[in-house]
Amino acid sequence: MYDVRQHPEGAWGGIDMRLRRGACSATTAPRTTDGTSRRRRRSATALLAAGALAMPCLAGCGSDDEVSKPLAAQDILPAGRDLVAEGGTLKWAVDAVPQTLNTFQADADTGTSRIAQAVLPSLFRLDAGGRPVPNPAFLESAKVIETEPRQVVLYKLNQQAVWSDGREIGAADFLAQWRALSGKNSAYWTARNAGYDRIEKIERGASDLQVRVTFSRPYADWKSLFSPLYPKDVMGAPDAFNDGARRKLKVTAGPFTLDKVDTARKDVVLTRNPRWWGRPAKLSQIVLHAVPRDKRAEALADGSVDLADIEPADAERIGLAARNTVNPLQGAGRTSVKKLRAWALAHGFDRDRAKAGQKKLRTAIATYLDEQQALRDFEVRKSLEPSYTQLALNGSEGPLADERVRRAVARALDRKELAKLVLTPLGLPAVPVGSHLALSGQPAYADNSSAIGGQDTKEAEALLADAGWVPGGPIKEQQQKKKGQKAAGPQSDKSHKGGRGDKSDGGRDGQYIVGEDNQNNQNSQNNENSDSSDNNDDNKSGGRGDGGDRHLAQQGEHGGAPGAYAPKGTAAPGAPPTAPLAKDGKPLLLRFVLPSGSGSRTLYSVAERISAMLERVGIRTTITKVPDESYFKDHIASGDYDLSLYSWPSSAFPATDDRPVYAKPVPAADGSVNVEQNYTRVGTDQVDQLFDQAAATLDEGEAVSLIRRADSRIWAAAGSIPLYQRPQLVGARRNLVNAGAFGFQTPVYEDMGFLKKGAKASASPKN
Template identity: 75%
Template sequence: MRRALVFLGAGALAVPLLAGCSEEDQAGSPLAPQDIAPVARDLVADGGTLKWAVDAVPETLNTFQADADAGTSRIAQAVLPSMFRLDAFGRPVANPAYLESAKVIETEPRQVVLYKLNQQAVWSDGREIGAADFVAQWRALSGKNSAYWTARNAGYDRIAKIERGASDLEVRVTFSRPYADWKSLFSPLYPKDVMGTPDAFNDGARRKLKVTAGPFKVEKIDTAKKDVVLTRNPRWWGKPAKLNQIVLHAVARDKRAAALADGSVDLAEIDAADAQRIDLANRAKGTGTPLQGAGGKTSVKKLRDWALAHGFDSDQVRVGKTKLRKAITRYLEQQQELREVEVRKSLEPTYTQLALNGSTGPLADERVRRAVARALDRTELARLVLTPLGLPAVPVGSHLALSGQAAYADNSGAIGGQDAKEAQALLADAGWVRGGPLKEQKKGEKAAGPERRTEDVSEGGDDGEYIVGEEDDGKGHEDRHGDGKGHGGADGDGEGHEDRHGDGKGEHEESAGEGESAGDGDGHGSEHADRHLAQEGKHGGAPGAYAPKGTAAPAAAPAGPLAKDGKPLALRFVLPSGPGSETLNSVAERISAMLEQVGIRATITKVSDESYFKDHIAAGDYDLALYSWPSSAFPATDARPVYAKPVPAADGSVNVEQNYTRVGTDQVDQLFDQAATTLDEDEARDLIRKADARIWAAAGSIPLYQRPQLVGARKNLVNAGAFGFQTPIYEDMGFLKKGAKVSPSPDQG
């Protein structure tokens, strides 16, 4: 469906580049491979149950509905056919379980694709997978019948007809217009029982899938236990699944370390703080604890200091000594249990960006947007997040692909690197000058510049704001949250990623956070609307605590902001305030300090997670914001609505599709359209790269860094973990046979 929005995060391992692309290939290689403890199938034990943490029990099992999420896609990958899946480079490859071949066999007068199906491929009711299923899915998703409540029909609306080929195992798909991204279609493929009628599509597949065709089938959904139970499909024709069951169990982000410790889950995406905690458990050699004072008389101050240093938040330590000792005791017990768990790390196919709202205010001027871009040191921002986690701090150079994908090329040169003088020249050209007169504020009128909050904000009250670079007491900035609590100490996290998912319509994610989801490897980035509010990695202490050693502190800000027409150049930087937002906050503070150097004042405003997307990003109520997009193997289709020029509607409103920066050009739209209709893969790739260069030049969004993927996994769980680009192979997942060993791969040491 629609490309998934993700508010994201941090975490992954530095590894050598994968081989596979020539030096001439601008696509390069993925910056990090998947980390799944790979072993041959003969080393995997038969049987067992994999308990896999998800954010929530999916609202629907139909990935083509608006409220589908990362869990929906994960289930579809395990139980339904996909004609194509992603390889380690994030590129689509034919899935041999379902296809013998699929190729364009005619281009004139119309494009025709011939699918030759695996002769063993059958639905769980014994019926062959065939043309009738392709036809039913096309008719449901073509957009011609509004009775089907679909979230996406891109590509299906270009199909003219579908016919049986020379045999029952052949399907001929004829397009009314050329469609370059035809490999994105029929992945997943639902049976005609689901797609055949609007009622079956809209309601029949929300809570059950009676007919499936994968290594697993949906056994049951237990909302009381928050479980989705998948069991082996007895009619599966491929290599049999090693596991008896996969149980997708809903666990909140801030409960996942405890769930891994007590064995209620075996596999879980986690935040940076939990990853550090698991690593600490595996490194711990001694047994020294704050509970070992003489006669158990350790002072409450020492207990609190130790707890804060080990990730407890300020609320957890504001309890009595007895309760605090119990909490520390439980923490230490969990640390012992976490020695059976390890962290697997890779990079998600998702990047974090700085979004600039170009619909109103100073940022409506392209020169101001470009000045913001030229003020940023993107390498420093990447280091801020990635270096402490062991990742290569390589800024993302494309809006439309990531390193390793065919369409990737670093087009950031279209706008240029950090250059404060150039940024100031652009601002001056736009009429913003230092020391200009400011209009006197009238009584009862809100100040034109950033407002300085000095009062606590009660729960449910106004958003909290603070100005980076200004200090009232010489002891640091003031950071007021919407929850009435000051910031700067050790905070609890969770993962927003994570992920709160959405469909590009304000739904609440992965979401960065982070998704996934985007990043689930299902082939087209989007596909359900999966908006992650992802964990950004927790840190305690002063802002910028994630900065690697040797990073220079920002220089003193120039005196006085820029002004124009009596108003200062002030921007509102909106961020989520919930658990897991610490890394976003740290990145925002550093960005604000960089902007301050060129005379742009940024006010950081914290809003609730629930309102962040719906009431601010989608509604256009922000100047600057941080959120992320997954990359796609099919950018001409999936990325077009993200960068399409907003179009006025008949009722006076403006249709922005998923372009929440409101910045677009006719030329970019034309390049997307051309890329979507050419069947020459090299030409399509070049058109996408040209579109990306023009998106950079318009400066509506600035890609920063690729999102890391951290996964806590039971040490004896193999062929599962941080999957990176690649689609998971569900039938190979399982637990290592007794006595067998996992050989460390060269890149994991």
């Protein structure tokens, strides 16, 4: 859920807000699937200017009786515990050693949540359909026992549940966590308090194993609370909460305990908990090892990790390894450097590595082949993440402040084509996401996209004309790109950071205009690609010529991994573009901001395709690539963009977690506008009211209906357009079971392990 996960994420074409709603990361963000509330407070300010929002098809746009299914099953190589060997160490890749072990702090990340799942109580966790279910290791039962005059929830705890110091888990821990997260004591540096601020009191029940929680007002998402549950030692004092739990947890309660955080080795070591009362963990240790996304294949090959989220190019490598990669260094005679370079480019080498001298190139290829041999011990497990990539439209100012222009953008998009672009080459279901607030398989899911309508060029053009944008007019022509200039690359230090809608001369690093004279641009590319024999060789081999990323996107080849981001040979949409549109002498030109990291290739391909779709209706775009580390903070959160791509996680508790994402921005005391996590700056009072009603009803059917109605209104406002569910590719050692692409489900840490010698697990599901 920059999960907006504050780390460049990788290949899926979007910043992912997976960690929690409001905690953003560029390109991939970390993910959590423990069923806890995902709200993280992160406010940004911006001027807001938005028109009234039309609301067609708002009553349902989908039957309340619809029951959806997950589009892809989890892929974890399931095996019974009797087939799993005792002991062993699982080395699991994470993006970084967590800065904090307190999931309620602002800088918590995926690693933080993964540790909490393994070493702390979670009263509820998510099943394969993304639904919260009681965790029997900690709960005998939990239910609402009173609704009048107050809602009261009674928790009956597992009588064996104890902390690692031997103390029973009980009301004192619940009480301390409520007081720390209620928002009433500013000494606690908490990033979220949703739900805890509705609690009126917490009491011991009829016995030490019962906890009564009384709410001051009804709260539908009460199951989101106390997962994870920290001991009173952490929650009982601000100092312990703020600093004490950042690098160590003295007291835990889970199948594993926290052994050590080794920043030098970039490891977090979890050890089997001898006091664990549930099914004993099969593994002796889990080591979370920090590995950059672009180094995951090498880490798998050299044994540094056994399990890692990977990018499509790495998945391609593992697939090639299973098919015995041809060795170009063998055979009679000496292979020419030209053929070696062609081979290297076709197998994912970047251009600089492929252009090395013959000796260095032969050494690099030999290393690659050794790694391929090691990768034969691994397989790719794939599913769809509980998150989706969206096109965000900044409605605070400029052309997109007009609802008609935003709706025109939405009507210009072929979302099925965009889903196919990303998912079909990976063998995953290419179905566009139809909801902002749930994914297929979750109770609240319904395809409400009819609230805005499907792809319709004529309707898009009509909306633009109604908004005053018409062909022709005194538009200053953009200077044509000169031979040798980059089409797109990392943004230079001198590139403009403000100025949405600014024109580009096409010569600035990281920025160029889409919608210029395409024939001239293509001719320029063709000329550049013929400048040298090296470039010709590279292009013939599927490599990267000087034509730039736009040419690559059209060819579907990035970094020598054909088909990883678009089907090989797929061209950008070829419909003739509409004449550029103008209003009051100004062109309709939108600034499309993207991260520039190596993990953003899919993102870039999607943006290119979107730009071509918009060009058909006369909307031109300027694509600007910015450093990953500044993408969210300096652009998305601050409102310095017109169009952008990033991902949000799907929550089991949308009434709570999604409200700040779509809340109507409101004036702050200093005269600015508080947007909470609504980075598109588009919201309505009606959406806010529907969220509030859904959070306050204890009737699950009514809550689902209210969430679907809110989603219809969010579609109609056209501040963001869901595109596709994010792919989840995991490289896993072949004999590792009950681990991999988990989908919606919370991992069951005690069941993970390695197969006994000679044992065979169930075949992984095929999508």
